[in-house]
Amino acid sequence: MSNLYPTIGLEIHAELLTKSKVFCTCSAEFGGEPNSRCCPVCSGLPGTLPVLNRTAVEYIVKAGYVTNCEISRFTKWDRKNYFYPDLPKAYQISQMPRPVCLNGYVDIMVNGKEKRIRVNRIHLEEDAGKLVHDEAARSSLADYNRCGIPLIEMVTEPDFHSAEEVVAYVEKIKLLYKYAGICDCKMEQGSLRCDVNISLAPKDSKELGTRAELKNLNSTKAITRAIEYEIYRQTEIIESGGKVLQETRRFSDSTGETTALRSKEDAHDYRYFPDPDIPPMIFTEEELAAIKADLPELPEQRKERYMSQYGLAETDADNIINDKDICDFYEDAIKAYDKPKAIANFMLGEFMRRINLGEMSMGSLQFAPADLARLIELGDTDKINKNNYKTIFVEMIGTGEKPDAVCDRLDLWVKDDTSAVEAVIDKLIADNPKPVEQYRAGEQKVFGFFMGQANKALKGQATPNTIKAVLEQKLKG
Amino acid sequence: MDLKNITAAKLRAMLDSKEISAREAASEFLSEIKKNDGKVLSFITVTEDEAMKNADAAQKRIDTGNAAPLTGIPLALKDNLCTDGIRTTCSSKMLGDFVPPYSATAVEKLIAQDYTLLGKVSMDEFAMGGSTQTSAFAKTKNPYDTSRVPGGSSGGSAAAVAAGFCAAALGSDTGGSIRQPASFCGVTGLKPTYGRVSRYGLVAFASSLDQIGPIARSAEDCGLILNAIAGADPHDATSKNVPFTDFNEKLGKDIKGIKIAIPKEFYGDAVDDEVKTAVMNAAHEYEKMGAELVDCSISTLRYAVQAYYLISSAEAASNLSRYDGIKYGLRGEGHSFDEMIRDSRNRGFGAEVKRRILLGNYALSSGYYDAYYRKALALKQQIISEYNAVFDKADVILTPTAPSVAYKIGAQDNDPVKMYTADICTVTVNIAGLPAINTTCGYNADGMPIGMSIVGRRFDEATIIQTADAFEKTFTPVRCTL
Numbered sequence: 001m002s003n004l005y006p007t008i009g010l011e012i013h014a015e016l017l018t019k020s021k022v023f024c025t026c027s028a029e030f031g032g033e034p035n036s037r038c039c040p041v042c043s044g045l046p047g048t049l050p051v052l053n054r055t056a057v058e059y060i061v062k063a064g065y066v067t068n069c070e071i072s073r074f075t076k077w078d079r080k081n082y083f084y085p086d087l088p089k090a091y092q093i094s095q096m097p098r099p100v101c102l103n104g105y106v107d108i109m110v111n112g113k114e115k116r117i118r119v120n121r122i123h124l125e126e127d128a129g130k131l132v133h134d135e136a137a138r139s140s141l142a143d144y145n146r147c148g149i150p151l152i153e154m155v156t157e158p159d160f161h162s163a164e165e166v167v168a169y170v171e172k173i174k175l176l177y178k179y180a181g182i183c184d185c186k187m188e189q190g191s192l193r194c195d196v197n198i199s200l201a202p203k204d205s206k207e208l209g210t211r212a213e214l215k216n217l218n219s220t221k222a223i224t225r226a227i228e229y230e231i232y233r234q235t236e237i238i239e240s241g242g243k244v245l246q247e248t249r250r251f252s253d254s255t256g257e258t259t260a261l262r263s264k265e266d267a268h269d270y271r272y273f274p275d276p277d278i279p280p281m282i283f284t285e286e287e288l289a290a291i292k293a294d295l296p297e298l299p300e301q302r303k304e305r306y307m308s309q310y311g312l313a314e315t316d317a318d319n320i321i322n323d324k325d326i327c328d329f330y331e332d333a334i335k336a337y338d339k340p341k342a343i344a345n346f347m348l349g350e351f352m353r354r355i356n357l358g359e360m361s362m363g364s365l366q367f368a369p370a371d372l373a374r375l376i377e378l379g380d381t382d383k384i385n386k387n388n389y390k391t392i393f394v395e396m397i398g399t400g401e402k403p404d405a406v407c408d409r410l411d412l413w414v415k416d417d418t419s420a421v422e423a424v425i426d427k428l429i430a431d432n433p434k435p436v437e438q439y440r441a442g443e444q445k446v447f448g449f450f451m452g453q454a455n456k457a458l459k460g461q462a463t464p465n466t467i468k469a470v471l472e473q474k475l476k477g
Numbered sequence: 478m479d480l481k482n483i484t485a486a487k488l489r490a491m492l493d494s495k496e497i498s499a500r501e502a503a504s505e506f507l508s509e510i511k512k513n514d515g516k517v518l519s520f521i522t523v524t525e526d527e528a529m530k531n532a533d534a535a536q537k538r539i540d541t542g543n544a545a546p547l548t549g550i551p552l553a554l555k556d557n558l559c560t561d562g563i564r565t566t567c568s569s570k571m572l573g574d575f576v577p578p579y580s581a582t583a584v585e586k587l588i589a590q591d592y593t594l595l596g597k598v599s600m601d602e603f604a605m606g607g608s609t610q611t612s613a614f615a616k617t618k619n620p621y622d623t624s625r626v627p628g629g630s631s632g633g634s635a636a637a638v639a640a641g642f643c644a645a646a647l648g649s650d651t652g653g654s655i656r657q658p659a660s661f662c663g664v665t666g667l668k669p670t671y672g673r674v675s676r677y678g679l680v681a682f683a684s685s686l687d688q689i690g691p692i693a694r695s696a697e698d699c700g701l702i703l704n705a706i707a708g709a710d711p712h713d714a715t716s717k718n719v720p721f722t723d724f725n726e727k728l729g730k731d732i733k734g735i736k737i738a739i740p741k742e743f744y745g746d747a748v749d750d751e752v753k754t755a756v757m758n759a760a761h762e763y764e765k766m767g768a769e770l771v772d773c774s775i776s777t778l779r780y781a782v783q784a785y786y787l788i789s790s791a792e793a794a795s796n797l798s799r800y801d802g803i804k805y806g807l808r809g810e811g812h813s814f815d816e817m818i819r820d821s822r823n824r825g826f827g828a829e830v831k832r833r834i835l836l837g838n839y840a841l842s843s844g845y846y847d848a849y850y851r852k853a854l855a856l857k858q859q860i861i862s863e864y865n866a867v868f869d870k871a872d873v874i875l876t877p878t879a880p881s882v883a884y885k886i887g888a889q890d891n892d893p894v895k896m897y898t899a900d901i902c903t904v905t906v907n908i909a910g911l912p913a914i915n916t917t918c919g920y921n922a923d924g925m926p927i928g929m930s931i932v933g934r935r936f937d938e939a940t941i942i943q944t945a946d947a948f949e950k951t952f953t954p955v956r957c958t959l
Binding site for chain 2 (some may be wrong): 040043044045046047048049050051052079081083084085088089091092140142269271272273276277278279
């Protein structure tokens with residue numbers, strides 16, 4: 001067994017959810033017809049000037065707060081110079097010596113153990129455009145829609161030692177950014193992107209090994225595969241007496257392997273210098289306090305509330321908060337019907353089961369949180385029999401029909417017509433002399449059989465309490 | 478009607494009194510351009526149709542009694558000011574066919590007054606130079622002596638004003654590019670405080686130093702134009718919201734008691750005696766008017782040219798990187814991005830521009846940044862403090878604008894260092910972000926104009942306009958003849 005131990009650091013790029021771009025007023029929405037969301041400023045025409053979007057600055061401050069960073073009172077912008085056809089000005093406006101956020105940390109859970117990951121810095125920059133290569137026509141086309149979309153880059157300390165830890169961290173950051181409302185964290189669309197720095201060294205070594213930087217990791221699965229491949233690759237090199245080269249490597253989803261992109265010697269000299277077009281920014285305490293006050297409730301706080309106020313178990317609370325869409329739906333549902341526990345139970349059961357089965361998805365729900373709340377309320381208040389939840393819910397998933405309408409249409413309302421109940425139970429007793437005998441002989445468990453049969457026959461039109469009372473009375477004989 | 482030597486202020490009165498129509502004014506200048514610009518080569522693009530359209534719009538406004546100060550005044554624009562639908566070349570092959578889809582904010586403000594655009598005038602390529610001889614399209618000549626340079630980089634603007642091709646012009650000034658050509662061509666040129674005029678739509682050379690300003694026949698005209706183009710702009714984060722009412726508000730007021738600082742370093746060996754004499758004569762003229770001369774020192778002047786060329790070239794190297802031939806401008810050839818970009822830039826840029834790009838990238842390179850760029854920034858701070866100290870005891874500063882009068886075309890072609898050193902008198906003003914105005918204070922034995930510069934406190938353009946105007950009222954200019 002190898003005694004080599006991986007040390008890993010992360011860079012996470014996140015596109016901010018501002019309405020407009022970071023230095024102009026173009027829409028910052030994803031996609032669009034190529035070059036339909038750009039203007040003279042973001043396409044770098046001569047004479048145009050960037051003007052900083054204050055909302056983007058607020059968002060990066062929020063990113064700093066949710067990751068426990070210090071916020072610099074004085075911050076400024078620099079130019080990172082390099083030629084590439086997707087970068088219209090041939091420099092990216094970024095931040096070098098004075099980023100907005102410094103020295104934070106994020107706690108993650110791995111295998112039931114908490115671990116603290118240190119955040120070195122987070123800075124604000126502009127995204128570049130996209131090139132589309134047409135191999136057949138031997139040509140490349142540039143789409144500048146993405147140019148100038150605000151991007152934050154978080155750099156962690158090399159505090160990770162496994163792919164598992166890295167994935168836990170990325171998931172945690174996605175959750176924090178989503179809750180803070182600053183990024184939609186869609187890795188598949190590139191709104192959250194990861195670079196991984198990884199090196200291997202003997203476990204007791206004080207010095208780190210030579211690192212490789214892995215690019216193009218657009219899913220947590222890719223992160224895991226790339227790290228695992230890289231550990232294997234570097235182990236092979238070191239154990240066969242070779243030397244790992246400091247280089248940037250690209251991960252290929254199709255082969256599962258990393259290949260060299262460029263070596264340290266080919267690294268760009270970015271010739272950073274302060275951008276003379278954008279004056280430095282100074283935050284006042286009042287401004288920072290206002291941004292902090294604007295932060296919504298974060299997942300940890302929600303979880304705490306669910307446990308202490310709603311009495312949910314920790315795993316149940318985790319299961320709800322771990323998906324912000326589900327959690328927001330839950331929040332809205334309990335606003336409509338203030339029975340958090342009953343709604344949580346339904347959502348953790350039937351609701352999530354249907355999602356996992358692929359029968360519904362949060363992005364395209366046919367019904368509103370208030371509709372679900374109404375369903376639970378109907379059951380809670382004995383307007384319907386809870387055994388009919390599933391029947392009604394399936395209708396809601398399929399067509400978005402309101403629970404009351406489903407009950408009308410399928411005649412699912414509780415009638416509590418005692419004579420109807422009595423008639424059904426009289427027939428049951430008459431048809432099942434043997435179980436009746438057993439019950440009267442003291443076999444209590446056959447009561448359940450009668451309950452089930454009565455429920456079935458009554459199609460949920462009577463409440464279990466009524467059925468139970470009539471049954472008990474009739475079975476006594 | 479001869480408008481060659483008329484000021485914009487006088488033309489305003491003539492337009493308002495219907496002594497002349499806006500169309501007649503435009504036609505007069507256009508015919509002058511046709512007749513004589515072949516000798517001066519100041520225009521790159523003459524916008525005759527545009528001028529007539531503008532004039533008609535202006536006339537309507539005049540006829541309804543709603544004329545603004547520049548309504549119907551025919552102006553020329555330096556060709557680095559973006560004009561919507563009109564090509565803007567920066568005198569570079571790189572942008573030879575570039576037609577911007579927007580106008581500079583300063584131009585928009587002129588349009589709002591219904592000025593008349595006569596055309597776009599030549600300059601040193603991307604405003605890099607002091608002779609207008611690096612222009613790829615029109616190597617402008619000095620109207621006082623066409624064997625001499627008009628100065629630069631706003632040489633086309635200064636020459637067109639001096640030759641009587643327009644009532645006034647806009648130029649831009651990064652290290653003296655308004656004041657020095659104004660000095661060489663015997664006209665008045667104002668570089669406003671950094672942040673006074675929006676840079677939006679001015680094709681950037683060195684962003685922390687560039688300012689747009691007027692070149693005209695009088696300080697008063699400079700004030701009129703500055704009134705129109707000044708003000709904070711949401712499209713330029715470096716523009717400043719410093720309120721003003723009228724930059725000409727102090728015109729004609731007594732300058733008695735005003736303190737004029739004479740920094741000794743500006744009167745050293747680098748400056749020709751005939752220039753020093755003319756400027757000192759003007760200083761004594763001011764004394765006669767009751768001004769007080771104060772000795773002072775700007776000791777960092779000896780490092781100013783170096784600091785200026787490091788800062789301006791570093792910014793230029795970055796600003797000009799966008800010209801890769803991909804989105805607009807000259808498109809080169811090649812089998813890869815790199816080859817194509819290289820070929821575009823190699824063919825599109827002239828030698829001086831390439832020299833500055835190399836210098837700037839060198840100064841910013843890792844390992845050299847601390848030795849060059851960082852030191853230049855430190856010098857900038859020192860220059861600012863020295864100017865602050867001078868303004869503690871004086872209201873304005875008086876210096877020569879250039880070490881010599883306009884030199885012969887070709888005289889500095891092979892000596893860039895000599896050419897750079899000639900900027901000594903003007904660059905510190907840009908580094909410190911101060912306003913300064915050049916006006917003519919004499920002529921040498923060959924009849925070539927000599928200019929002096931009056932430098933003011935930040936955002937105190939009114940005082941330097943007043944001071945320049947006071948001298949102009951005592952001085953009879955000798956206009957050139959072509």
